Amino acid sequence: MKAPVRQTLPQPPTVKALSFFSGCMGLDLGLEQEGIEVLLASDIDPAARRTIALNRPHLPLLGDVRDYSAPGIREAAGLDPTEDLDLMVGGPPCQAFSSAGKRQGLQDDRGNVFLTFIDLIAQLRPKFAVIENVRGLLSAPLHHRPHHLRGEGLPPLNPEEQRGGALLCILQRLNAAGYGVSFNLYNAANFGSPQKRERVVLLCSRDGRPLPHLTPTHCSRPDHGLPPWRTxxxxxxxxxxxxxxxxxxxxxxxxxxxxxxxxxxxxxxxxxxxxxxxxxxxxxxxxxxxxxxxxxxxxxxxxxxxxxxxxxxxxxxxxxxxxxxxxxxxxxxxxxxxxxxxxxxxxxxxxxxxAVPCSLGRAIARLILAQLRGEEPQIYPDFPYSRYRNTDEVSWMSATLALP
Incomplete structure (x- = not known):
């Protein structure tokens, strides 16, 4: 009697990502640690480019994203013209939205690069896109009016000058491209990082449905049954x-x-x-x-x-x-x-x-992989993702639209 032939299950296809504004690749390392393959990186900073080349010498490395077309990016990454792309990630320059700067928002040249990145998402059509930025993105206006031109006796702020106008514009562009968007202000310590670092992460899905929020792995309080923050x-x-x-x-x-x-x-x-x-x-x-x-x-x-x-x-x-x-x-x-x-x-x-802490990159990767596998994420109701209120897409939108 013949022994039964052991069936070999097919290996799941490799999940592939393109990285933009890669810096020294903290986010990318987090993706790789969870099994996502980064096909391409990009940055304009000479020191960051040398860092990428030192650690990933065979990785295609682009410069200013404004200099590349969507077909050119596909070719550089080794993707066929019709090949479906899984993921695009990037943290466009954040100084345009930083509360420590002039808050020029999308008027700033760096802010315009943000819109270029959104245009590339719309053209490359990945299944998922992830955009990381500073907390100031939640409050930055679309157009900044200098403070000396505000106040009593001066014209009131118009809608484009109101808090949150930049993010509203970004969301409208992503929605127009067919992407559902969820976001929150995430403290990286809640995902295993030994650092209290808060960043806005926009999670975009091509099917038009908002993605769940990231699943925490650690917490500052014991009431969620998670390990304490790393030190x-x-x-x-x-x-x-x-x-x-x-x-x-x-x-x-x-x-x-x-x-x-x-x-x-x-x-x-x-x-x-x-x-x-x-x-x-x-x-x-x-x-x-x-x-x-x-x-x-x-x-x-x-x-x-x-x-x-x-x-x-x-x-x-x-x-x-x-x-x-x-x-x-x-x-x-x-x-x-x-x-x-x-x-x-x-x-x-x-x-x-x-850089983005690697643990935050890993949390993002786990969410994307779970979505591709059709798995339901662990939900922690009322979890304190950050020290601020009204930072998720639902409560933020409600508070922003209620502004005078």
Whole structure:
């Protein structure tokens, strides 16, 4: 009697993605770690391009997306003209929407690149598209009116100058292309990152139906039955103590740092030293918690910035009298230790500080893969995705349309 022939199940097709505004590839690494193949990257920053080439030397690398047609992008990625594309991801330059900048929104040249990216989504027609950006996108107007031209005795803001106008325009363009869109402001710590980093993520589906929100894996509270947030101590476990590269604090600031413990900032200095340490900033408004800030060991780190030694956004080691090193930055953004970052030290800080944490990329990948498999995601009702309210597509739309 013959032994039965074992049937070999066909391997599921590889899910393929195109990456735009790739930076040093934090989002892309997250996709790859979940099994999604990145076929192409793009960036205009010379240091980021060198980083991509160092780590993925055979990956097709494009420059300014405005210089490429949809057919040209398909060809560069090795896709047939009619081949269905699974996924496009990208984080268009965020300075146009940052609350720390001039908030020019889509008037800004970088904002126009955002619209170019949406046009490419409409032309390339991926099954899914993911757009990542800063929290300021939720409130940026379509057209910015300078503050000195607002107020009593001046014309009221028109609809295009109202809060949220830029995102409304973006949603309208995506909807017109047939995409259903969901979004939220996501704290990366809720997905396993050792960093409290909040980013808006738009999830777009070609079938016109909004996608579920990302499924959290960690939480700051025990009531959802998830593991607690990962900490700085956990992220740096096994990191060699020597061989770090970092900028330095001037001696006049180090004298105050030597008085601070892990997790403390300028408010923990002796009261009589605070005005001297802070200078004119002492009398300014706001919490100013970024001044003389040592990060805590047993919490996620604050949001990494592009320079850890700027007075208002310090990121100092919990105990050593120095800013965080680039090696520590990489661990907090979850890059492998052997992931090469090109450029000068300041260029390296900028690239890693701007990156998407790998855990957030993995959460995005898991959602996309679940949708392709027809799987239902785990839902956590009323989950605190971020510290802000009205940041999901339903409550945001309701609050924005209610504005005068």
């Amino acid at each position: 700085v101590r956990q992220a740096w476990a096994g990191l060699p103590p020597d061989g770090h590269h970092f900028v330095t604090f001037p001696e006049k600031r180090l004298r105050y740092y030597r008085l601070l413990k892990p997790g403390q900032n300028w408010r923990d200095l002796p009261p009589d030293l605070q005005p001297q340490a802070m200078g004119a900033s002492y009398y300014a408004g706001g919490g100013k918690t970024g001044f003389y800030r040592r990060i805590a060991w047993d919490q996620p780190s604050p949001t990494l910035v592009t320079h850890p030694a700027m007075p208002a956004t310090d990121l100092a080691h919990p105990e050593a009298d120095r800013p965080l090193s680039i090696e520590e930055y990489k661990r907090l953004q979850e890059f492998p230790d052997d992931w090469a970052i090109a450029g000068t030290l300041l260029q390296q800080y900028r690239q890693v500080g701007n």
